[in-house]
Amino acid sequence: MLSMQNVTKTYEMHRQKVVALDDATLEIPEGDFVSLIGPSGSGKSSLLVMLGGMLSPTSGRVMLNDQSMYDLDADGRARMRKANIGFVFQTFNLIPYLSAQENVQVPLYLSGTAAAEQRERAAELLQRVGLGDRLDHKPNELSVGQQQRVALARMLANDPAVILADEPTGNLDPETSEQVIGYFEEFNREGRTIVMVTHSPAAAERAKRVLKLRDGKIIDDRASLQQ
Amino acid sequence: MLSMQNVTKTYEMHRQKVVALDDATLEIPEGDFVSLIGPSGSGKSSLLVMLGGMLSPTSGRVMLNDQSMYDLDADGRARMRKANIGFVFQTFNLIPYLSAQENVQVPLYLSGTAAAEQRERAAELLQRVGLGDRLDHKPNELSVGQQQRVALARMLANDPAVILADEPTGNLDPETSEQVIGYFEEFNREGRTIVMVTHSPAAAERAKRVLKLRDGKIIDDRASLQQ
Numbered sequence: 358m359l360s361m362q363n364v365t366k367t368y369e370m371h372r373q374k375v376v377a378l379d380d381a382t383l384e385i386p387e388g389d390f391v392s393l394i395g396p397s398g399s400g401k402s403s404l405l406v407m408l409g410g411m412l413s414p415t416s417g418r419v420m421l422n423d424q425s426m427y428d429l430d431a432d433g434r435a436r437m438r439k440a441n442i443g444f445v446f447q448t449f450n451l452i453p454y455l456s457a458q459e460n461v462q463v464p465l466y467l468s469g470t471a472a473a474e475q476r477e478r479a480a481e482l483l484q485r486v487g488l489g490d491r492l493d494h495k496p497n498e499l500s501v502g503q504q505q506r507v508a509l510a511r512m513l514a515n516d517p518a519v520i521l522a523d524e525p526t527g528n529l530d531p532e533t534s535e536q537v538i539g540y541f542e543e544f545n546r547e548g549r550t551i552v553m554v555t556h557s558p559a560a561a562e563r564a565k566r567v568l569k570l571r572d573g574k575i576i577d578d579r580a581s582l583q584q
Numbered sequence: 585m586l587s588m589q590n591v592t593k594t595y596e597m598h599r600q601k602v603v604a605l606d607d608a609t610l611e612i613p614e615g616d617f618v619s620l621i622g623p624s625g626s627g628k629s630s631l632l633v634m635l636g637g638m639l640s641p642t643s644g645r646v647m648l649n650d651q652s653m654y655d656l657d658a659d660g661r662a663r664m665r666k667a668n669i670g671f672v673f674q675t676f677n678l679i680p681y682l683s684a685q686e687n688v689q690v691p692l693y694l695s696g697t698a699a700a701e702q703r704e705r706a707a708e709l710l711q712r713v714g715l716g717d718r719l720d721h722k723p724n725e726l727s728v729g730q731q732q733r734v735a736l737a738r739m740l741a742n743d744p745a746v747i748l749a750d751e752p753t754g755n756l757d758p759e760t761s762e763q764v765i766g767y768f769e770e771f772n773r774e775g776r777t778i779v780m781v782t783h784s785p786a787a788a789e790r791a792k793r794v795l796k797l798r799d800g801k802i803i804d805d806r807a808s809l810q811q
């Protein structure tokens with residue numbers, strides 16, 4: 358359902374060419390649960406963001422449901438993304454002038470949900486991640502781990518078929534991390550496809566499959582230790 | 585050398601009063617190495633930022649070398665901070681329009697180092713954290729873990745007597761995390777005082793002493809398991 362065919366991403370810097378992803382080919386069938394690991398700077402976020410239709414490859418193709426994502430125009434790709442993919446960014450990307458509840462309402466608003474239901478669903482999702490008493494706080498009035506949980510709640514809002522999560526537990530304590538990995542296992546059991554970048558070896562083994570990157574190349578693709 | 589006396593920090597929100605830190609008293613002797621753990625939202629960043637002279641308590645006092653930090657004016661406090669404390673923020677706070685090297689030069693510039701030596705020392709520090717080939721990259725041209733390492737290099741620039749680090753390995757892979765904890769052990773052996781917020785139980789036990797927060801209160805203060 359999601360695949361990359363010979364995807365390369367390079368950045369031209371004044372003195373050097375930086376290869377963020379180097380000829381990556383991979384296939385993720387519907388219902389898979391993949392963790393993506395590798396050293397800092399190895400290309401994980403680049404891979405995830407390209408898989409999510411948000412960064413065009415320098416060469417190669419990214420397919421979602423047999424549609425080549427970057428052969429669509431920006432609007433077509435955005436529509437495809439909104440309909441199918443829930444994203445958790447490594448830096449959350451919350452809207453600073455909106456409250457936690459309003460941030461979670463954004464995707465619901467974009468998918469045409471009625472206002473009253475938007476607020477109710479956003480409140481439920483925030484309650485679920487332990488932020489029921491922080492609905493009106495703006496991002497800078499929240500701890501970093503709380504901001505991360507708002508980003509998680511927002512990702513869940515439209516019941517996405519595909520979840521792409523970049524370090525979803527990076528700023529969370531062990532108990533909350535466990536809770537979050539538990540949700541992901543639950544979503545996967547419900548049939549959603551999940552790709553999760555993580556630096557936590559323990560979290561990585563909770564997926565079904567582990568992909569390892571180094572210097573922009575996929576150097577390993579194996580079943581997780583719990584399979 | 586660093587202490588808090590009955591420090592409370594509250595935020596007045598429209599509908600509620602949020603207690604970020606609740607009557608915290610603690611003493612950190614010179615040369616100590618303290619890790620600070622606790623659930624997301626429990627007050628760790630608030631405590632660290634107040635200890636570093638960057639957020640005034642609602643009540644209580646913070647002492648550095650017998651000087652009450654918040655009884656100084658903003659300039660006096662800033663001078664005291666620059667002379668004594670190296671800080672690693674949970675969100676790095678790099679200057680977006682400066683390169684990695686220029687970001688690390690900033691504290692050297694502020695402490696009156698000559699320009700050529702600024703550049704040289706910044707390059708060495710970045711080399712040390714594995715970013716020797718990323719000197720000219722701006723923060724948005726770096727991976728998140730690389731941005732974190734720039735923040736670490738910047739913290740080291742003025743050879744600080746006190747290191748306050750908020751999640752210094754939060755976005756780093758296991759190998760780089762190990763390297764960073766290794767530096768902190770080294771700095772501590774050199775006589776620097778370290779307070780490190782971390783969500784990693786393993787990293788926490790590499791300190792000498794572990795403080796635990798919950799709901800803004802210090803609920804535990806013990807020797808680390810490796811002592």
Ligand SMILES: Nc1ncnc2c1ncn2[C@@H]1O[C@H](COP(=O)(O)OP(=O)(O)OP(=O)(O)O)[C@@H](O)[C@H]1O
Binds near residue numbers: 497501503603627
């Ligand atoms: N400007 C603010 N206005 C209102 N509440 C705030 C503000 N800043 C922080 N808080 C609240 O204070 C509490 C403590 O925040 P703090 O950032 O210190 O937590 P933390 O322990 O560092 O959490 P994390 O592990 O998620 O980084 C949180 O519940 C947060 O919602």
Ligand SMILES: Nc1ncnc2c1ncn2[C@@H]1O[C@H](COP(=O)(O)OP(=O)(O)OP(=O)(O)O)[C@@H](O)[C@H]1O
Binds near residue numbers: 395721757
């Ligand atoms: N806009 C850019 N311009 C130049 N180089 C870039 C840019 N964005 C990323 N890079 C480089 O591409 C490489 C891959 O970056 P990426 O963010 O994908 O790494 P990552 O595996 O997610 O790392 P981390 O674990 O630190 O988050 C890095 O070496 C980085 O310096």
Ligand SMILES: [Mg+2]
Binds near residue numbers: 402403447729
């Ligand atoms: Mg990344």
Ligand SMILES: [Mg+2]
Binds near residue numbers: 502628629674750
């Ligand atoms: Mg914090």
